[in-house]
Amino acid sequence: MNHRSTEAETRPVVPSVGTAVRSGIEVPVVVDPQNFPFQDPGRPGEFPFTRGIFPDGYRGRLWTMRQYSGFGTAEESNERYRFLLERGQTGLSVALDLPTQCGLDPTDPMARPEIGKVGVSLSNLSEMEILFRGIDLSRISTSFTINGTAAILYAMYIACADRTGVPREKLTGTIQNDILKEYVARGTWIFPVRPSMRLISDTILFGNRETPRFNTISIAGAHMRDAGCTAAEEMAYTLANGLAYVDELIRRGGDADRFAKRLSFFFYVHMDLFEEVAKFRAGRRIWARLLKERYGVTDPKAQMFRFGVVCGGSSLVAPQPYNNVVRVAIETMAAVLSGAQSIFTCALDEPFQIPTEFSAELALRTQQIVAYESGIARTVDPLGGGYFTEHLTDEMEKRIESLMAEVEAYGGAVKAIEDGWLQLRIAHRAHERKRQIDSGELPVVGLNCFRHEDQTAAPEEVFSVDPQASRRVLEKFDAIRDRRDAAEVERALDRLEQAAAVDDENLMPYLIECCHAYATVGEMVARLKKQWGEFEEPVRL
Amino acid sequence: MKPTTETAPLRGKRILVAKPGLDGHDVGAKVVALALRDAGADVIYTGLRKTPGYIARVAVDEDVDAVGLSILSGSHNELVDDTLEQLRSLQADDIPVFVGGTIPAPDQERLRERGVRGVFTSEIPLADVIATIARMLS
Numbered sequence: 001m002n003h004r005s006t007e008a009e010t011r012p013v014v015p016s017v018g019t020a021v022r023s024g025i026e027v028p029v030v031v032d033p034q035n036f037p038f039q040d041p042g043r044p045g046e047f048p049f050t051r052g053i054f055p056d057g058y059r060g061r062l063w064t065m066r067q068y069s070g071f072g073t074a075e076e077s078n079e080r081y082r083f084l085l086e087r088g089q090t091g092l093s094v095a096l097d098l099p100t101q102c103g104l105d106p107t108d109p110m111a112r113p114e115i116g117k118v119g120v121s122l123s124n125l126s127e128m129e130i131l132f133r134g135i136d137l138s139r140i141s142t143s144f145t146i147n148g149t150a151a152i153l154y155a156m157y158i159a160c161a162d163r164t165g166v167p168r169e170k171l172t173g174t175i176q177n178d179i180l181k182e183y184v185a186r187g188t189w190i191f192p193v194r195p196s197m198r199l200i201s202d203t204i205l206f207g208n209r210e211t212p213r214f215n216t217i218s219i220a221g222a223h224m225r226d227a228g229c230t231a232a233e234e235m236a237y238t239l240a241n242g243l244a245y246v247d248e249l250i251r252r253g254g255d256a257d258r259f260a261k262r263l264s265f266f267f268y269v270h271m272d273l274f275e276e277v278a279k280f281r282a283g284r285r286i287w288a289r290l291l292k293e294r295y296g297v298t299d300p301k302a303q304m305f306r307f308g309v310v311c312g313g314s315s316l317v318a319p320q321p322y323n324n325v326v327r328v329a330i331e332t333m334a335a336v337l338s339g340a341q342s343i344f345t346c347a348l349d350e351p352f353q354i355p356t357e358f359s360a361e362l363a364l365r366t367q368q369i370v371a372y373e374s375g376i377a378r379t380v381d382p383l384g385g386g387y388f389t390e391h392l393t394d395e396m397e398k399r400i401e402s403l404m405a406e407v408e409a410y411g412g413a414v415k416a417i418e419d420g421w422l423q424l425r426i427a428h429r430a431h432e433r434k435r436q437i438d439s440g441e442l443p444v445v446g447l448n449c450f451r452h453e454d455q456t457a458a459p460e461e462v463f464s465v466d467p468q469a470s471r472r473v474l475e476k477f478d479a480i481r482d483r484r485d486a487a488e489v490e491r492a493l494d495r496l497e498q499a500a501a502v503d504d505e506n507l508m509p510y511l512i513e514c515c516h517a518y519a520t521v522g523e524m525v526a527r528l529k530k531q532w533g534e535f536e537e538p539v540r541l
Numbered sequence: 542m543k544p545t546t547e548t549a550p551l552r553g554k555r556i557l558v559a560k561p562g563l564d565g566h567d568v569g570a571k572v573v574a575l576a577l578r579d580a581g582a583d584v585i586y587t588g589l590r591k592t593p594g595y596i597a598r599v600a601v602d603e604d605v606d607a608v609g610l611s612i613l614s615g616s617h618n619e620l621v622d623d624t625l626e627q628l629r630s631l632q633a634d635d636i637p638v639f640v641g642g643t644i645p646a647p648d649q650e651r652l653r654e655r656g657v658r659g660v661f662t663s664e665i666p667l668a669d670v671i672a673t674i675a676r677m678l679s
Contacts, residue, residue, distance in 0.1 A: 098562075098563035098564065098565075098614055099563065101563075102563050102590070104563075109592075110562070110563060110590070110592065112619075113562060113619035113620055113623075114563050114564075114614055114616050117614055117615040117616055118564075118614050118615060182565070186565050186566070187564070187565015187567060187589045187590075188563075188565050189565075226568070227566075227567075227568040228568055228572075317664055318662060318663075318664055319664060351643070351663075352643065352645060353615075353643075353645065426568075427568070427571040427572070428575070430568045430572050431571075431572045431575045431576065434572050434576075434667060435667065438666040438667055438668065447664055457646070458645070458646060462645070465615075537588045537589055539586055539587070539588040541571065541574055541575060541578065541584065541586055
């Protein structure tokens with residue numbers, strides 16, 4: 001590598017264990033209850049749910065093992081899903097390609113280089129029918145990491161269930177559908193903030209009636225975390241976004257006691273184990289209190305903070321990639337000790353590529369070993385009542401609440417995001433973190449300490465998407481456009497466009513009609529853009 | 542402290558940091574943009590989802606000394622080739638181009654063969670990124 005610097009020699013070879021968790025909260029060397037009194041954490045399954053939302057923890061139901069997966073064509077991804085299900089995975093998590101996420105058909109010039117690259121291409125219902133071939137949608141729960149076009153993919157999933165005779169009320173799964181964090185960190189926004197918030201409310205209110213077991217939003221901190229946030233910031237900004245959705249749903253006439261039951265959350269778990277556990281315990285407590293005290297929610301199920309996690313992400317590094325297996329194992333333990341409802345474990349080759357079958361299986365096995373061999377899933381919140389756990393939970397709670405107060409003082413999450421204020425903060429935080437890693441202040445084994453000249457630089461097995469995938473996607477796209485009833489498509493799209501022009505008209509029935517007619521994602525988005533325009537990114541540095 | 546060539550090796554240089562294609566992961570682009578600015582450069586950041594044609598046009602209109610492309614979606618080969626082609630069509634292929642992102646080793650070689658002057662993956666220290674770009678522009 002020709003970037004080996006002279007600075008490398010001056011970095012500390014033996015790092016320090018430090019005195020603070022990574023959010024910057026200093027921790028005592030010894031915690032005893034005389035010097036560090038803590039709040040009574042209550043009991044699992046009882047308000048404010050610090051110790052977990054279920055009284056019986058994982059004995060009643062283990063977390064869902066859900067590996068994010070999808071690439072190339074619907075046929076290839078269907079094959080990978082069946083592989084994962086055969087090996088004991090308990091839920092599906094669909095990765096979509098960027099054209100599908102950004103609302104472009106594969107024929108769009110911007111779409112062409114990206115077809116099937118970071119996920120599967122799903123431009124219309126016929127592709128989804130292939131994707132779930134041989135998989136019973138009434139038995140398996142499916143999570144879609146989809147945001148800008150979430151309402152459309154949700155409509156397509158419902159249409160797909162309709163076609164296979166699965167009743168809508170049996171559908172389980174999640175659409176991410178969290179546009180606010182897309183403006184902040186992940187970038188697959190399409191429409192301006194206000195109509196996007198409307199579309200999200202449409203899905204949630206429709207879902208309450210038609211798919212009562214399906215989570216219509218997964219308010220996500222994960223991507224903001226990977227973009228540079230600390231654990232405390234990740235939780236604070238996610239809860240702030242959550243409040244923005246609740247406010248919008250109430251404005252639309254939603255009943256918080258009802259819709260809040262279907263709000264779920266999604267986070268990263270990184271390496272600082274007790275910090276992560278404290279983050280989730282504090283987050284559960286803050287959310288439950290906010291819903292009860294601010295919104296008068298009385299149904300305990302609607303006060304519960306349910307969350308999925310991903311272990312890995314930017315905590316994984318390219319040098320000495322096999323070390324990543326160890327990192328993911330520790331992070332999985334943190335997730336289980338936190339009471340997560342679903343876990344996705346990244347594969348060791350995450351910094352390089354889409355996982356190979358080998359690395360994908362190893363990532364799943366990591367969860368299974370934690371679940372069935374380590375024993376940590378037997379007792380609810382096994383760290384609860386520990387002096388350090390409770391002390392750090394209280395400290396994280398204070399830090400998270402003060403960060404949330406800053407967002408509120410600015411004018412709330414929507415304003416902070418429309419102005420680019422939050423984006424700017426996170427960019428500066430990412431810069432700071434990179435400098436801490438470069439200097440060795442934040443130790444990363446194999447990257448800034450314990451390096452050596454002949455260490456492994458890349459995993460042995462390389463995954464690549466079939467180069468013909470893009471051609472096949474385009475061929476199938478042409479074929480479906482020839483086969484469908486063009487007049488029916490036009491009628492459905494016209495009705496969608498007219499409905500979009502009427503404030504507070506729920507668009508879900510119109511989108512489902514378009515999907516049944518095999519209208520494409522790009523066609524539906526184009527009609528909505530005509531009414532709503534596009535988001536203008538505030539570019540600030 | 543007055544900036545010197547040591548603290549501000551890119552003083553007086555104009556650098557365009559761009560996100561071609563649909564990839565929305567901009568943390569790397571922003572961190573490098575901030576580091577370039579700390580090193581004295583005048584930085585223009587395009588924001589997300591720009592076409593190679595747009596990026597080449599901005600590079601020419603803004604008379605930049607270098608163009609940095611950030612791509613994490615796996616489409617780097619297509620998008621970099623296209624951007625180089627667009628720069629050539631504007632007779633601006635003398636502007637050095639560097640690339641950052643998730644770029645597998647064989648593709649790093651390939652990009653260099655096509656004329657890319659530096660390829661930076663996320664683990665490379667910022668000081669090394671700045672030093673390489675400063676050498677590129679000296």
